[in-house]
Amino acid sequence: MTSAAEAPTALRFLSLEITGRCQLTCPTLCYARSGPTRSHGGMTEDDWNRTIEEAADLGAEEIQLIGGEPTLHPAFARMVQRAVGAGLRVRVYSNLLRVRAEHWRLLAHPGARLATTYHSTVAAEHDAVTGRAGSHRATRANIAEAVRRGIRLKVAVLDGGDRGGVVTLVGC
Template sequence: MSVLIEVPTREPAAGIASLELEITGKCQLSCTHCLSESSPQATHGEMAPADWRTVITDAAALGIRTVQLIGGEPTVHPHWREFAELALSLGLHVEVYSNLYKVHDDWWDLFTRDGVTLGTSYYSDDPAEHDRITQRKGSYTRTRCNIREAVNRGITVRAGIVDILPGQRVAEARAELESMGVRHINTDRCAP
């Protein structure tokens, strides 16, 4: 059961329109370029679920319009859906920035809600190259399948292609994402 909490709308504090909430350092992948040093061995950090709920509630009260759940992999945090539901109940837009390596069937209901979008990283149209970067065999196939599923369900997907390797198939990755129906694509360069 969802509870809608009325929060007065106001202009965002100090012009801040969105917050990135790094709710965990844990991730199923071990990407070579990860800025937060996420991995399967990392932790959820020191903030308790109540702390995250306070941050989300305060963000809404300050007029912030969007919260982005990031990590690591935010969906490995045991309370990520609770955080997303709270943000939605406060009228916030929620972006879940996931590697889309693993998506449980019951998550699609949340992902298809109004006010929710998905963000993900993508590396190559070549499975071996993608998996080399994530250091997880099969990550390309699983991420690609879940991107297709999200687009087929009408979910807005934003993809970031991170250019890491010399000669990496960045243009081909973009073309593949576009062919799957992803319309919001950015490319970043990361020194190895």
Template sequence: MTALQHETPLTSTVLRFLWLELTGKCQLECVHCYASSSPVGTDGTMTVPDWKRVIDQAAALGTSRVQFIGGEPILYKALPDLIGHALAAGVEVEVYSNLLYVPGSLWETFSQPGVRLATSFYTDDACEHMLITGRNTLPRTQNNIIAALEQGIPLRVGMVRVLDGQRLDQGRELLKQLGVTQIGVDRL
């Protein structure tokens, strides 16, 4: 038997979910960022046609959902085009954003059927939040969470434990008061 022969046949694999890291650009400098994203990040070498080919190939493999991540995917200028392309290919979309700044035109894109948002949240305390993200952004993120919910955009929030003694319970309560129903907690 050669190295390429197998005793049992290979079965086809269905790729159900795909993360696409569109950019390394981000307004924040979070202490726990796995991608080292920051305001000096770049969009990398993938072009919009490259990303569309990846989406088409994933759809052909049975992918039912794609998540656009970064950095901050909202900073990727072609995000609305890629969302539209994925939806046209029958692939649902989740945009994982820090929700720091959402241009008005993107709210309409996010309101389409098959599109949902996800974000990270750390605490109800602005100073603690700033220690984690490197910026005073808690009020803006909180306001965009409210805006998403008011527009009926499905939203999932992941709370990330980064600091000892971090106010996770209080942050979770704040999110519930805002109307968030999907809240998970991860440890760094």
């Protein structure tokens, strides 16, 4: 008989960093050093599909597609469709700088969720963190658009000031 301490832990969640490419540089923040000149990495679409299928076979309930900016991966839409088709919930962690019409349709699926980071309510502060002028305006507008469309959304609000990087998650 297997005791609770010896029982294998079930896989519930898997985060897949599908690309290093991003429109932003986030010079003081990005752990992955993503940016406009980074690649999508060495895994093929078939490799990612196999990983998604194996996650589902192992009992995962949800995967997260992250990067860089996951929507920049050429197979992004197909990966979301494959994961949802395998019965997985899919969380897309995006900078929300740009969202294509086809991506809004994918994100509206009941099995999809959206997450982003909002660096500051002050545009200049947000833009300084991302290394791109106008990123605050775009991210804020796309947060509002996701809410307007009824898309499930979580926003990490980072405080890089005196409070030592406190993270608050706001869910819709």
